[in-house]
Amino acid sequence: MNKSTKGALALGAAAALLVGGVGSLAYWTDSETVPGGTVNAGHLDLVTDATNAGCGQWTLDSGESAPATYAAGDPLVPGDVLNKTCAFTIAAEGNHLRAQVSATASNLTGDLAPGLVVSATGLTVNGAAATEFTEANDGQALGVTVSVEFTDPGSADNTFNSTSTQFQAVLDDITVTAQQVHN
Numbered sequence: 001m002n003k004s005t006k007g008a009l010a011l012g013a014a015a016a017l018l019v020g021g022v023g024s025l026a027y028w029t030d031s032e033t034v035p036g037g038t039v040n041a042g043h044l045d046l047v048t049d050a051t052n053a054g055c056g057q058w059t060l061d062s063g064e065s066a067p068a069t070y071a072a073g074d075p076l077v078p079g080d081v082l083n084k085t086c087a088f089t090i091a092a093e094g095n096h097l098r099a100q101v102s103a104t105a106s107n108l109t110g111d112l113a114p115g116l117v118v119s120a121t122g123l124t125v126n127g128a129a130a131t132e133f134t135e136a137n138d139g140q141a142l143g144v145t146v147s148v149e150f151t152d153p154g155s156a157d158n159t160f161n162s163t164s165t166q167f168q169a170v171l172d173d174i175t176v177t178a179q180q181v182h183n
Contacts, residue, residue: 044091055087061081082149091139096182103174117149119147122144
């Protein structure tokens, strides 16, 4: 091998060793410290107190007559709606907190259960109609109507219409939930 070939091979090997890790190629870096701090959580609560004491009695609004007081065991017909008006105090703290209200019956049992729909309607904040509330409503009154509607999904075949069977459902506690929503 001639001298120039040996020299080129030696130079190539040296360059490969330097780039391949035996040597190091340094890039500039810099860093700065970002100061930390305390982070606090807000809160979202529906409170019952002397002013907003929770829910009243069930009323029956059949749509055909004035709402009447409902007693447990009174028979319902499709289209009937049981309503319970509730009042809570909003406890909401947090930047750009926004919440919506719903109602659920976690334990609705019995053969009439498929014909009942539970919902929260008529939401008001300080007496004005609303669809949601924010932290600006902290300490204000939240009104909501909890509704249980007899919809009879099988009305075409009279599923719940029988003289030999009294269909019934057990409606345990209904939960009114204020849930934060965030875009």
